[in-house]
Amino acid sequence: MRLATKRLAKELTELRASGAPAGCALLQADDLQTWLFSISVLGESVYAGETFALRFRFPDAYPMESPECVFVTDGGWKAPVHGHVYSNGHICASILGNEWSPVLHASSVLLTIQSMLASAKKKELPPDNDRYVKRAPLSPKDTRWAYHDDNV
Template structure:
């Protein structure tokens, strides 16, 4: 019997493959239903022009009721963008990944939101507490209690 997770992710993947993805977003890997990788490129005249970043989506068993754990991949191949809401370990301080998550959101809508967040950035810098946070961060960013108070970057 298919679970709500299986039905929802199969539907999202089928829509991405059938209707295509928004410009600048591509599937890197989506061969299982526990983790997907998508690349995001910010197009146009932005601070991140010409840069590509990889997002890792880890889906909980009760997705889409509960949000996925979404991080920028930071490894030998990919780097996390230098942004006031992105820690160097790839964790993202964005309210839609926490208290403002809604089951109507999708993988594509999260990618678009983060693409827009990068496009509107006016200063490449890490969060002020980056070093302290990264040294004590849990593996899963959903286990962090972020403080959402700045939507200007």
């Protein structure tokens, strides 16, 4: 059994037994490679009353390699308008890139994304949204992100 399979089976069992973090719910996990969660920001925020969907795709090298995590932008779902979220659902967050650690898990990512959304003071797209979306790779993991702004 490869490491990813064992780890993901354990995470999924824990999620089903204990539930996702408050404000999040596991919507679909038909296999150990792709999971779908709903996510809402708790308390007062510019996203009050809004719910988004996050899709996780886990690579064979998980947990040594971060999952691909994107906001779903089809099937009636929309990505939040946020300075670190592109309109195609790609998320610029260091936890999904160079700050990933094998001790992190899907719930850690959900909490980080919730916190990122909760700290937003206004709804605005990244300044380079149009340019990025026009040339974006299919997977955000194929993007070379520059993590320089933690003020949104």
